[in-house]
Amino acid sequence: METDRRVDAFIxxxxxxxxxxxxxxxxxxxxxxxxxxxFQNIRFHxxxxxxxAGERAWRFLRHDFFHKDYxxxxxxxxxxxxxxxxxxxxxxxxxxxxxxxxxxxxxxxPKRIRRRMKKKTKRxxxxxxxxxxxxxxxxxxxxxxxxxxxVPVVIALLYYARNLVEDNV
Amino acid sequence: xxxxxxxxxxxxxxxxxxxxxxxxxxxxxxxxxLTPSVVSVDENGEICVGAVxxxxxxxxPEASASSFKRFMxxxxxxxxxxxxxxxQELSSFVLRQLKEDAERFLGEEVTEAVISVPAYFNDNxxxxxxxxxxxxxxxxxxxxxxxxxxxLTASRISGEEEGSYLVFDFGGGTLDVSVVxxxxxxxxxxxVSGDNRLGxxxxxxxxxxxxxxxxxxxxxxxxxxxxxxLLRLSEKCKRELTEQDETxxxxxxxxxxxxxxxxxxxxxxxxxxxxxxxxxxxALRDSARSLDEIDEIVLVGxxxxxxxxxxYLQTQLKRRPSMVASPDEVVAMGVGIYAGxxxxxxxxxxxxxxxxxxxxxxxxxxxxxxEENPIMSAVIERNSVLPCSRTGYxxxxxxxxxRIDIGIYQGEAYYCKDNLKLGSIRMDIQPRKRGExxxxxxxxxxxxxxxxVEVTDFTNPGAEQTKRKVLVSENLRLSExxxxxxxxxxxxxxxxxxxxIRLKMVMERGERLYAQTLGSRRMEVAAxxxxxxxxxxxxxxxxxxxxxxxxEEIFDRLE
Numbered sequence: 001m002e003t004d005r006r007v008d009a010f011i012x013x014x015x016x017x018x019x020x021x022x023x024x025x026x027x028x029x030x031x032x033x034x035x036x037x038x039f040q041n042i043r044f045h046x047x048x049x050x051x052x053a054g055e056r057a058w059r060f061l062r063h064d065f066f067h068k069d070y071x072x073x074x075x076x077x078x079x080x081x082x083x084x085x086x087x088x089x090x091x092x093x094x095x096x097x098x099x100x101x102x103x104x105x106x107x108x109x110p111k112r113i114r115r116r117m118k119k120k121t122k123r124x125x126x127x128x129x130x131x132x133x134x135x136x137x138x139x140x141x142x143x144x145x146x147x148x149x150x151v152p153v154v155i156a157l158l159y160y161a162r163n164l165v166e167d168n169v
Numbered sequence: 170x171x172x173x174x175x176x177x178x179x180x181x182x183x184x185x186x187x188x189x190x191x192x193x194x195x196x197x198x199x200x201x202x203l204t205p206s207v208v209s210v211d212e213n214g215e216i217c218v219g220a221v222x223x224x225x226x227x228x229x230p231e232a233s234a235s236s237f238k239r240f241m242x243x244x245x246x247x248x249x250x251x252x253x254x255x256x257q258e259l260s261s262f263v264l265r266q267l268k269e270d271a272e273r274f275l276g277e278e279v280t281e282a283v284i285s286v287p288a289y290f291n292d293n294x295x296x297x298x299x300x301x302x303x304x305x306x307x308x309x310x311x312x313x314x315x316x317x318x319x320x321l322t323a324s325r326i327s328g329e330e331e332g333s334y335l336v337f338d339f340g341g342g343t344l345d346v347s348v349v350x351x352x353x354x355x356x357x358x359x360x361v362s363g364d365n366r367l368g369x370x371x372x373x374x375x376x377x378x379x380x381x382x383x384x385x386x387x388x389x390x391x392x393x394x395x396x397x398x399l400l401r402l403s404e405k406c407k408r409e410l411t412e413q414d415e416t417x418x419x420x421x422x423x424x425x426x427x428x429x430x431x432x433x434x435x436x437x438x439x440x441x442x443x444x445x446x447x448x449x450x451x452a453l454r455d456s457a458r459s460l461d462e463i464d465e466i467v468l469v470g471x472x473x474x475x476x477x478x479x480x481y482l483q484t485q486l487k488r489r490p491s492m493v494a495s496p497d498e499v500v501a502m503g504v505g506i507y508a509g510x511x512x513x514x515x516x517x518x519x520x521x522x523x524x525x526x527x528x529x530x531x532x533x534x535x536x537x538x539x540e541e542n543p544i545m546s547a548v549i550e551r552n553s554v555l556p557c558s559r560t561g562y563x564x565x566x567x568x569x570x571x572r573i574d575i576g577i578y579q580g581e582a583y584y585c586k587d588n589l590k591l592g593s594i595r596m597d598i599q600p601r602k603r604g605e606x607x608x609x610x611x612x613x614x615x616x617x618x619x620x621x622v623e624v625t626d627f628t629n630p631g632a633e634q635t636k637r638k639v640l641v642s643e644n645l646r647l648s649e650x651x652x653x654x655x656x657x658x659x660x661x662x663x664x665x666x667x668x669x670i671r672l673k674m675v676m677e678r679g680e681r682l683y684a685q686t687l688g689s690r691r692m693e694v695a696a697x698x699x700x701x702x703x704x705x706x707x708x709x710x711x712x713x714x715x716x717x718x719x720x721e722e723i724f725d726r727l728e
């Protein structure tokens with residue numbers, strides 16, 4: 001009975017979080033809740049795992065390129081710690097719902113956040129390099145022939161720069 | 170015993186094996202790795218598969234069939250020269266041909282295979298694929314989802330052991346868009362979306378229809394033979410546009426022509442692009458991943474070689490798709506590698522390929538507004554990782570019910586009537602008031618697509634009664650005897666002997682070209698065919714081979 005109440009409460013909290021995860025202070029509350037006895041006792045409950053690992057669980061997240069990832073990465077990190085997952089331990093979870101626990105573990109894995117951050121940094125460096133080259137070329141074009149080459153050079157550079165930015169990083 | 174990987178495609182099929190940790194594609198009797206998924210019955214009652222059958226598709230459309238994969242798992246039949254075949258039987262001929270090619274290549278008998286299927290295939294379609302394998306004398310070790318196989322190839326080639334892939338599989342007849350995650354040696358399909366009625370063939374039809382409109386002709390009113398010829402020419406133009414910017418469709422007479430370029434094709438296929446866009450965005454939304462998290466866009470399927478497709482994806486997804494290998498071969502290579510894993514070869518690291526349930530599975534619950542029209546209650550949601558087991562709790566909907574019929578459905582629609590009914594379980598219960606009987610319905614769906622449904626009446630603690638049903642769709646499953654009978658029936662159809670395939674193909678091609686051309690070109694075809702016939706009558710193998718080589722060169726020029 002107590003377990004059911006706690007599970008229902010968790011589902012309510014999670015649904016509320018989906019709409020308010022960007023609000024200041026939300027993470028502090030979750031930090032307290034995830035490590036409390038209330039959540040720790042039900043963390044491997046099938047319904048709880050299903051809510052977190054299910055196909056709709058994280059659909060609310062925004063991953064726009066310039067969006068701050070801190071809030072979403074932080075909740076994943078908190079859940080990872082609250083579940084007590086280990087980076088190298090992928091087979092420790094047995095039982096009827098082990099597939100979902102493993103799926104959740106793979107989704108929350110910190111390596112993913114590190115990889116995404118690395119990609120993002122690489123992309124930012126690439127954009128910065130392209131902007132620098134672009135500025136240098138514009139300056140060069142401006143200096144040659146009293147700036148008569150400026151317009152065609154800028155058009156050509158913008159076209160190629162767009163393609164370069166869109167390339168896989 | 171060697172296990173081969175087979176990519177059973179709508180347009181082309183391939184076989185692959187794993188040697189020294191690498192995928193090796195198996196060539197057919199013509200030395201090509203792609204075998205067209207076309208079957209034809211010739212005048213002697215022999216079964217032609219592949220390039221020969223593809224030639225006969227134009228000259229003998231009534232005796233040939235293609236794109237039958239689209240109808241797998243349905244009760245549609247194809248009549249070829251008076252013989253009736255199911256899609257499974259036609260697929261079994263293709264599989265039998267691939268098996269023979271593999272046996273010749275390897276020099277040993279092949280009895281086991283891993284076959285790829287679109288992730289979007291439902292239970293019936295998957296079972297039909299297994300059945301096709303059995304009819305071809307192959308034990309199907311496992312069905313592998315095409316996107317998983319593509320992601321496996323992509324990761325092997327790029328050398329990246331981890332990543333997220335958007336696999337855009339645009340084949341001849343189906344489109345599958347999947348988000349595949351490769352993490353810690355687990356390949357997991359996160360989301361699938363697609364349209365199993367959309368493929369490169371639709372672009373051929375779009376071109377053919379446009380040509381008919383251009384020349385005030387009624388496309389739907391064309392005779393089957395003429396329609397097939399026009400579609401073949403349209404396909405040729407489409408292929409030419411992958412290598413050049415412009416081409417021209419010329420049909421029947423020199424004055425019936427239509428210029429075509431990629432820009433025009435993009436305009437003609439606008440409605441098809443809308444459907445593509447819908448599938449891509451559904452997959453991304455379902456996966457809860459943004460483009461930022463996708464490491465690579467992998468193009469799969471011959472039709473994705475079209476520049477209009479990669480350009481469209483580039484515009485939509487703001488990045489260039491990568492072609493890790495030939496899009497025709499990506500899936501086959503992945504299945505080949507997986508076959509190696511199944512063989513437990515030491516040179517390949519073990520890997521887990523998770524399957525997902527492509528459709529929602531559930532039961533019917535009463536619709537109090539319209540009792541005749543029950544509502545679907547989902548138990549296992551689509552994209553759940555397999556194997557999985559889910560439980561739903563239900564109760565009686567009316568007072569004094571003495572039994573409950575529990576329908577088991579597959580599909581995404583709100584009303585049960587719009588979903589596929591897989592079966593039902595009847596449960597006798599003690600008459601009580603509405604809501605007082607408590608039932609626990611447990612769905613267990615395993616990796617082989619077998620659904621087990623267990624219903625437990627736990628109204629009286631300590632006196633629970635349970636009924637269990639294993640479901641493998643009712644009407645399409647074959648019994649042992651039925652399978653044996655059909656195997657016996659199919660044995661009477663012999664595949665064309667390997668030695669004569671090239672000769673047959675050139676002759677069929679000649680017949681087709683003769684029918685398609687006029688004037689001096691037709692005379693040239695006739696002269697070449699006469700030369701071949703004379704060489705065959707002479708019986709000198711070297712002369713025949715030389716003659717065939719010359720004929721192929723001339724036919725290539727005339728195409």
